[in-house]
Amino acid sequence: MDSRLGRRAFLTGAAAVGVVAFDPAGTGWVTAAEAAPDAVRLPELDGELVVDEASLAEAADDYGHIVHRRPVAVLRPGSVRDIVLVVRYANRHGLRVAMRGQGHSTFGQAQVRGGVVIDSRTLATVHRVEADHAVVDAGVQWLELVRASLQKGLTPPVNTDYLGLSVGGTLSIGGIGGASSHFGLQVDNVLALEVVTGEGRLLRCSPTERPDLFDAVLGGLGQFAIIVRATVRLVPAETTARVYNLFYPDLESMTAAQRRALADRRFSYLEGQLLPAEGGGWQFMLEGVEYYTPPAAPDDAALLAGLDPASTQVSEVPYFEWLNRVYALVEQLKPLRLPGPWINVFLPDGAVDAYVTEVLADLTPADTGGVVLLYPVPRDLATRPFVSLPDSEVVFLLAILRTVPTQDEAEVRRLLAVNRTLYDRARAVGGTHYPVGAIPLTPADWRAHYGPDYGRFARAKRTYDPRHVLAPGQRIFDHR
Numbered sequence: 001m002d003s004r005l006g007r008r009a010f011l012t013g014a015a016a017v018g019v020v021a022f023d024p025a026g027t028g029w030v031t032a033a034e035a036a037p038d039a040v041r042l043p044e045l046d047g048e049l050v051v052d053e054a055s056l057a058e059a060a061d062d063y064g065h066i067v068h069r070r071p072v073a074v075l076r077p078g079s080v081r082d083i084v085l086v087v088r089y090a091n092r093h094g095l096r097v098a099m100r101g102q103g104h105s106t107f108g109q110a111q112v113r114g115g116v117v118i119d120s121r122t123l124a125t126v127h128r129v130e131a132d133h134a135v136v137d138a139g140v141q142w143l144e145l146v147r148a149s150l151q152k153g154l155t156p157p158v159n160t161d162y163l164g165l166s167v168g169g170t171l172s173i174g175g176i177g178g179a180s181s182h183f184g185l186q187v188d189n190v191l192a193l194e195v196v197t198g199e200g201r202l203l204r205c206s207p208t209e210r211p212d213l214f215d216a217v218l219g220g221l222g223q224f225a226i227i228v229r230a231t232v233r234l235v236p237a238e239t240t241a242r243v244y245n246l247f248y249p250d251l252e253s254m255t256a257a258q259r260r261a262l263a264d265r266r267f268s269y270l271e272g273q274l275l276p277a278e279g280g281g282w283q284f285m286l287e288g289v290e291y292y293t294p295p296a297a298p299d300d301a302a303l304l305a306g307l308d309p310a311s312t313q314v315s316e317v318p319y320f321e322w323l324n325r326v327y328a329l330v331e332q333l334k335p336l337r338l339p340g341p342w343i344n345v346f347l348p349d350g351a352v353d354a355y356v357t358e359v360l361a362d363l364t365p366a367d368t369g370g371v372v373l374l375y376p377v378p379r380d381l382a383t384r385p386f387v388s389l390p391d392s393e394v395v396f397l398l399a400i401l402r403t404v405p406t407q408d409e410a411e412v413r414r415l416l417a418v419n420r421t422l423y424d425r426a427r428a429v430g431g432t433h434y435p436v437g438a439i440p441l442t443p444a445d446w447r448a449h450y451g452p453d454y455g456r457f458a459r460a461k462r463t464y465d466p467r468h469v470l471a472p473g474q475r476i477f478d479h480r
């Protein structure tokens, strides 16, 4: 049986070689020969709808390799029109739909059991790079946008540490990085969007055109509309990154130095990491980066003034190399398919030292098998209403990016329970979670996550996706 359900299969469907219809009785996709009179014919597509085992298995997996919800088909859209048609079809026939970017969330967020996954990788064109913005398809990886914009001496103002994420994926979540200390999140640097709502309407939105929809979609976890195209801000790029790694023996000295560096915005980029220390335990590293273009040069003394590290390493790399520094490593890790029960929480400034100290009491470097990030972001630069952050002038992101070294299910279950405990403790001190990790959550947790904004969030769902077609993998409204 031909497992592609695209234009060709549809056109030849009458000759009974392809799967051409969905049987509403629940038997799934059927060929023309098998189709009962009430089977529902698919619309003609520019791309293809596939039902082969490899495609379904890929769509039932993600970077976390913990949750596996199998869809009934994967759409590889050939056009935005395909997305409109399939979302309308899903509305008519009770199917659910999840757009999948690069599948780099870790707990099934881009999956849909028994529904249709839309693979955005086939809609991945950088359409235009202008003096201060670019127009890109949602399936474009940030890496491609960075490459295209640097050719014109421009860059997205905020980049995630890893550039292999899709534009639509991070704009649905937030998109945070070291330059967030200057520019907020990636969602704070978007000028306009084209989206397909949960009802299948193709709409444009911006701060002045349908601002409600614009506000809902950016950081809206795919709940209201599928982003198909984005106009994103660009700024002039420097050529070089001078990287200052400042090491501290204890947490409090590092966070104090981070606060100081954030207060006068002295670095172009500010992050921090908890690293295994020689002889056991942790050491604490502030990572400050200054972007510049020779012959200008950073003023080392001014950048380091008052930060008092125990030791300092300074290095220099071309700007692109800096942005793309973790790509090769991540690509090497992917084929190992190791479970990644990540947890990412935002903490109010006043709680961060005590919270992280408590976390570290139970966490050894061996427990994480990965990277632990800790860095501050000014709250006022984060402007999107549905990116839920603690109520504090400065908020810290703590990201425990665990990798379990073997396919050890019991260990994964244990770490999921630990994540839940850490999440509860974060909430108790006014924290929120950054929704890319693996934390077992209930709809009640989501209500708490959005707090006073939950009513607005639920209203937007009723307005733009009244049949709850989109992004069920986030499990915000129900657990089906």
Ligand SMILES: Cc1cc2nc3c(=O)[nH]c(=O)nc-3n(C[C@H](O)[C@H](O)[C@H](O)COP(=O)(O)OP(=O)(O)OC[C@H]3O[C@@H](n4cnc5c(N)ncnc54)[C@H](O)[C@@H]3O)c2cc1C
Binding pocket: 062, 063, 098, 099, 100, 101, 102, 103, 104, 105, 106, 109, 110, 111, 120, 138, 139, 159, 160, 161, 162, 165, 166, 167, 168, 169, 170, 172, 173, 174, 175, 176, 177, 221, 222, 225, 226, 227, 228, 330, 436, 471, 473, 474
């Ligand atoms: C190695 C690695 C490093 C990372 N580093 C960072 C970092 O530095 N900063 C940071 O902020 N995040 C980081 N992340 C997390 C990342 O931002 C999220 O996992 C993001 O969702 C991944 O994008 P994606 O394209 O893979 O999305 P997916 O995982 O495919 O999708 C995520 C969610 O968004 C929805 N979605 C996807 N595309 C669309 C669309 N076009 N329209 C509407 N909804 C859509 C999906 O349905 C799903 O609910 C990292 C992840 C990995 C694996």
